[in-house]
Amino acid sequence: MISVGIQRAVRLGIRSLLLHKLRSALTTLGVLFGVSSVIAMLAIGEGASEEAQEQIRRLGSQNVILRSVKPNEENASSGARVLTFGLTHEDYDRIVNTFPGVKGAVPIREIPDEVRHGQIEITPRVLCTTPDYLRVTGREMSRGRFISEVDEETIANVCVLGHETARELFPLKDPLDERVRIGADYFRVVGTLLPRVRLMGDAAEAGSEVTGEIFIPRSTGSSWWGEMLARRRAGSFDMQEIDYHEIIVDVGDQDNVLFVANACREMLARNHKTRDYEIVVPLELMLRREETKRIFNIVLGSIAGISLLVGGIGIMNVMLATVTERTREIGIRRALGAKRRHIVTQFLVETVVLSVGGGLLGIVLGLIIPTAIEHFANMRTIVTPDAPIFAFMISAGIGVIFGIYPAWRAANMDPVEALRHE
Amino acid sequence: MTNNGDSSIVAELEAVSRVYQMGETRVEALADFSFQFQQGDYWAIMGSSGSGKSTLLNLLGCLDRPTSGRYLVRGTDVDELDDDDLSDLRSRELGFIFQSYNLIPQLDLLENILVPILYQDNPDPGAEDRARTLAERVGLGDRIHHLPSELSGGQQQRAAIARALINDPALILADEATGNLDTQTGQEILELFDELHAEGKTILLVTHEPEVGDRAEHVMRLSDGRIESVVRKGDKS
Structure with missing residues (x-):
């Protein structure tokens, strides 16, 4: 019965609004x-x-990334021919063996040497690492396989090419089972990786701008290049002694990430005299992003909310004018037996029909705009299913809030006065 | 017709007065007014403007309340009713006919006739059929889906009469019902009133036109908010 009454009220409301099509629109x-x-x-x-x-x-939300950084105190290195800094074997052992919650760690050591195939010579990052690298970083193979445990144990001369490196060294042929020269030695290509997703913002600083990568087993790297790394720079050799350039700590459980990160921070601070390392915690970045996003959304939401408020005030304004204009109709209805609540319902329904109508059209437009933005501005947009529902409820709420006062005014008119109104 | 047996009095006013406060001045629009309207009466209420006939009509129509005194509709004291009850009373016991027809512009004729039913708490499911019959009766059976703006003044007024009859009211209140119509059309409306009177309806017709007043069964003249004269025709007294 009630729903029938409301249905009728909505129908009549729409009809009243259609009397003034342009105004309603x-x-x-x-x-x-x-x-x-x-x-x-x-x-x-x-x-x-x-x-x-x-x-x-x-980058791995379950990971903590430790990196060696060349200390910037000049006097510490000025006299020395060999610069020793960065993450050490001891750091690695401590993390893997003594930290609770650590599932494993992947060390990465970078060798400054050129890579050659035939006439082509490039200088990608030559990275010595363990088989776990693939799993921990979540990178994927394009072809072939990654470095295996057997490679590691047998100190095999095998390598895996990054996407860019593979393209540069083998522009025309399949790199699998081909041989490349790294420094003075030949390595067999056992696989290629899919391109790394380019990182932006905070992550980009943590990542690297180097185009190419080539991976070899850690044991092979140590046995061929030893502990010292000679870097040719501006005509002179610059000797560096770095155990690891990077250690990716795999925490396994996201809940433990922040705990392990703090433990790493404390441990490194205790064992390193200078700040020759940095710690990147993707989860922290993520949480920070989350916070930024929340603020961002609040700001955006408030701006849009203001326009909704203005819309609501516009509706109220028109409804107040409508009530005045229809004073006589109100008088007639009251004389014929309409109770105050009938008049309230009538005008409230009209206001809600207006605002919900606007809301529904707004949802349609609101779904088109992101698609257009995606198409023209190449920005990613995501319409979550609750956004239209939320918007619809807001518009209905606006109808009620801004409709109450005009409806109340209408209902409280004196019938005698209202009937006399021209 | 549902007449509650023991009394034939439809509307009873006891020492009713209605005072308007307009700034400093007190205007007594109706003063110490006592009268009884019997079932089946057809009254013309006449008087110059300011004589209190509009005030009387508003009180009789339960649109207004007396400043003092008692007004009973079929034995119910209006003073004891709140706003909702008064509205309910209007939708059940009263039928209004206005000078300017006062149909609701966005509703078609059938819907206009049904407006009083719309506001009843337990509307009679047969009301729509009755509305069609009434439209037939006032000669608008083929116009029920027309909007008021598509009808002539006379047709609109006949629709308004059908609307006033839809709830089978105890009292039909007509305010200058022929005032906006030409003589010919006015006559047709008055003939309709004669028919309703013949059927035993109670009609109060406010007018300032003597010819209209002459058609009524009884005539009451007002002056300065008091009864100036009451002329009863025929055998009723």
Whole structure:
């Protein structure tokens, strides 16, 4: 019974609104733009943060990344021919053996040497690492296999090419089972990797700008290049002694990441006299992003909320005018037996129909805008299913909030006065 | 017709007065007014403007309340009713006919006739059929889906009469019902009133036109908020 009554009220409300088509259409515009901007802004915000989240997630949200950094105190290194700094074997052993919650760690050592195949000579990052690298970093093979335990044990002369390196060294042929020369030795190519997703923002600083990568077993690297790394720079040799350039600590459980990160921080601070390392915690970056995103969304939401407010005020304004204009109708209805609540319902329904109508059109527009942005501005946008629902409820709420006062005014008119109104 | 047996009095006013406060001045629109309207009466209420006939009509129509005194509709004291009850009373016991028809512009004729039913708490499911019959009766059976703006003044007023009859009211209140119509059309409306009177309906017709007043069964003249004269025709007294 009630739903039938409401159905009829909505039908009659629509009919009253259609008496003034242009006015009704213009009135809905405020809510229309408000709602569509809420949806569009949420979609843009969601898209931007999702993109950032994904980049960070690719760094590994379960990982803690430790890197060697050349200390910037000049006097510490000025006289010395050999510069010793960075992460040490001891650091690695401590982390792997004594830290609770650590599932494993992948050491990475970088060798400054050129790579050659035939006439082509390039200088990618030559990285000595363990088989776990692939799993811990979540990178994927394009072809072949990654370095294996057997390679590691047998100190095999095998290598895995990064996407860029493979393309540069073998522009025309399949690199699998081909031989490349690294420094003075030949290595057999056993696999190639898919391209690394390019990182932006915080992650980019932590990552590297180097185009190419080539991976060899850690044991092979140590046996061929030893502990000293000679870097040719500006005509002179610059000797560096670095055990590891990077250690990726695999925590396994996300809940332990921050704990392990702090433990690493304390441990390194205790054992290193200078700050020759840095710690990157993707999870921390992610949490920071989360916070930024939250603030971002609040700001965007408030801006869109203001336009919704303006839309609501517009509706209220028009409804107040409508009530005055229809004073006589109100008088007639009251004389014929309408109770105050009937009048309230009538005008409230009209306002809600206006705002919900604007809201529905706004949802349509709000779904089109992100698609257009994605198409033209090449920005990622995500419309979460709750955004339109949220927007719809907001527009209905606006109808009720801004409709109550005009409806109350209408219902409290004196019937005698209202009937006399011209 | 549902007449509650023991009394034939439809509307009873006891020492009713209605005072308007307009700034400093007190205007007594109706003063110490006592009268009883019997079931089946057809009254013309006449008087110059400011004589209190509009005030009387508003009170009789439960649109307004007396400043003092008692007003009973079929034995119910209006003073004891709140706003909702008064609205309910209007939708059940009263039928209004206005000078300017006062149909609701966005509703078609059938819907206009049904408006009083719309506001009843337990509407009679047969009301729509009754509305069609009434439209037939006032000669608008083929116009029920027309909007008021598509009808002539006379047709609109006949629709308004159908609307006033839809709830089978105890009292039909007509305010200058022929005031906006030409003589010919006005006559048709008055003939309709004669028919309703013949059927035993209670009609109060406010007018300032003597010819209209002459058609009524009884005539009451007001002056300065008091009864100036009451002329009863025929055998009723």
